[in-house]
Amino acid sequence: MSLADQVLAVNDDLPIRTDKPVHSGKVRSVYWLTEQDSKRLIQEKGYDVAPDAPLAIMVISDRISAFDCIWHAEGGLKGVPGKGAALNAISNHWFKLFKDNGLADSHILDIPHPFVWIVQKAKPIMVEAICRQYITGSMWRAYEKGEREFCGIELPEGLEKDKPLPELLMTPSTKGILKGIPSVPEADDVNITRQNIVDNFAAFNFSKAEDVSQYEKLLREGFVVISNALAEISQIFVDTKFEFGYVHDAAGNEKLIYMDEVGTPDSSRIWDENEYDQGSIVENSKEGFRQFLLNHFPDPDILLNKSRMDEREALARDNDLPLEALMDISTTYLGIAEKITGNKIHLSDNPKQEIIDILSRDYGLID
Template identity: 85%
Template sequence: MSLADQVLAVNDDLPIRTHKPVHSGKVRSVYWLTEEDSKRLIQEKGYDVAPDAPLAIMVISDRISAFDCIWHGEGGLKGVPGKGAALNAISNHWFKLFRENGLADSHILDIPHPLVWIVQKAKPIMIEAICRQYITGSMWRAYSKGEREFCGIELPDNLEKDTALPHLLMTPSTKGILKGIAGVPEADDVNITRQNIEDNFAAFNFSNADDIAIYEKLLSEGFGVISKALSEVDQIFVDTKFEFGYVNDAAGNEKLIYMDEVGTPDSSRIWDQQAYQQGHIVENSKEGFRQFLLNHFPDPDILLNKDRMPEREALAKNNILPLEALMDISKTYTAIAEKITGKAIVLSENPKQEIVDILSSQYGLID
C-alpha cells in the first residue's frame, strides 16, 4: 500500500445515488441526495430538520489548496496524507463545543466516516466572516504600507507585526461575486464594512436586518470558545474565517447556523504559544505551507499578485513539490488535530472503498 493510495485526491466520482451534478470545490465535493433518500434518512435517523429538507453527502479530500491553486508532490502524491480527516475532526470537535456552550447548530447532521458529513441544505449568508485577534498576513501587509482603515474600522498608529490587536476585529469580505451593491466591487473576496451589510442586508442573504447582530454575536462567541480551548493546549488563535447560513428545524422555524468548517488549519492561523512568548512564530496551520511556497519559487510575486493568475496556475500544475514539503504539512495538520481533539488521526488504507462500504451498508445510498 503506497502513501499515494492513502490520500483521497479525487472525491467527485463516488457512486452515490444523486440526480444532480456533483459540486466539487477546492477541497470538498457535495452530492445532493434524491428527494426519496433525503426523506427516508430524515425518518430513519431522526434528524432534527424539516421532513422535506434536502440533504447532501459532503466528502472532504486530502487535496492541498494554497493561493487559489491545488498543489501536488513527488511519488504521485496528489494531496496531504491525513489532511481531510484532521480538518473534519477539528471542525467536529468545535461544533460539539459550540453546542455544549449553547451557541448555534451547524449544517452537519451525521458523520458516517472521518472524511464524510451528511449535511442539510442551507441558505448561505454571502459573507466570509473573518475575525482577527492579531495583526499579521494581508492586514499587516496593507498596514505596513500606510493603510489605517479596514472594513470601515480605524486602526491606531504604532502597531507592530504579529502583535495582539486592541480588541477582536471583524473584517468581513464578500463570498462570491455580488452584483449591484453600491460601494461593493463585483469581485470575489473583497473587503466590506458593517455599513455595507446594513444598507444591503437582503443582498447578502440576511432574512432581516436584526440578524446581522446575531451573526456578529455567533462569530465573536465562536471565536472566544475556540480561543479559550486552544489556549488550554498552549496554542494561540490568531485569526479565522466562519461562514453562516439559514435552515429550518423540524418544527419549521428558521435559524442561523454555522456552515462549512470552523477553527481549522485551513480556515485559521494558529500559533504555538511557547514559541510566540520566546519571540518567534511557529505556524500550526496552512500558513506554514504558504510560506514554504513563497520561499520555494524564485518569483513569489506570482503567488501574491492576482493579476498573474495564469502564471500561478501553470506553476501549480507544472511543478512537483518535494515529498518532504507535503509530509511536513501532513505532520502539522495531524499533530494540531490530535492536540485539539485528544484522539489519534488514523490514515485509511483505502479511503474511497471504506466510504462506499459504509454509505452502502448503513445508509443505502450506493447504486
C-alpha cells in the first residue's frame, strides 16, 4: 500500500446516489441526496429536522489548500496523510463539547465514517466570522505598516507582535462576492465592519437584525469553550474562523447554527503554550505550512499579492513540493488531533472503498 493510496485526494467521484451535480470545495465535496433518500433517512434515523429537509453527504479530503491554492508533493502525493480524518475528528470533538455546554447545534446529523458527515441543508450567513485573541499574521503585518483600524475597530498604539490583544476581537469578512452593499467591495474575503452587517443584515442572509448579535454571541461562546479546553492541554487558541447558517428543526422552528468545521488547524491558529512561554512560536496549525511556502519560493509576494493570482496558481500547479513538507504538516495535524480528542487517529488503507461500503450497507445510498 503506497502512501499516495492512503490519501483521499479526489472525493467527488464516489458512486453516491444523487440527482444534482457534486459540489467540490477546496477540501470537501457535497453530494445532495435525492428527495426520496433524504425523506427515508430522516424517518429511519430519526434526525431532528423537518421531514422534507434536503440532506447531503459531505466527504472531506486530504487535499491541502493554502493561499487559495491546492498543493501537492513529489511521488504523486496529492494530499496530506491523515489530514481529513484529523480535521473531522477535531470538529466532531468541539461540536460535542458545544452540545455539552448548551451552545447552538451544528448542521451535522450523523458521522458514518471518519471522512464523512451527513448534513442538513442550511441557509448560510455570508460572513466569515473571525475571532482573534492575539495580534499576528495579516493583522500584525497591517498594524506594523501603520494601520490602526480593523473592521471598524480602533486598535491602540504600542501593541507587540504575537502578544495578546486588549480584548477578544471580532473581525468579520465577506464570504463570497456580495453585490450592491454600500461601502462593501464586490470581492471575496474583504474585511467588513459590524455596522456594514447591521445596516444590510438581509444582504448578508440574516433573517432578522437581532441575529447579528446572536451570531456574535455564538462566536464568542464557541471561541471561549475551545480556548478553555485547549488551555487544559497547554495549547493557545490564537484566532479562528467560524461559519453560521439557519436550519429548521422537526417542529419547523428556524435556528441559527454552527456550520462547516470549527476549531481545526485549517481554520485556526493554535500555539504550543510551553514553547510560547519560552519565547518561541510553535504552530499546531496550517500556519506552519504557509510559512514553509513563503520561505520555499524565491518570490513570496506571489503568495501574498492577490493581483498575482495567475502566477500563484501556476506555482501550485507546476511545483512538486518536497515530500517532507506534506509529511511535516501530517505530523502536526495528527499530533494536535490526538492531543485534543485523546484518541489515536487511525489511517485507513483505502478510505474511498470504506466510505462506499458503509454508505451502501448502513444507509442504502450507493447505486
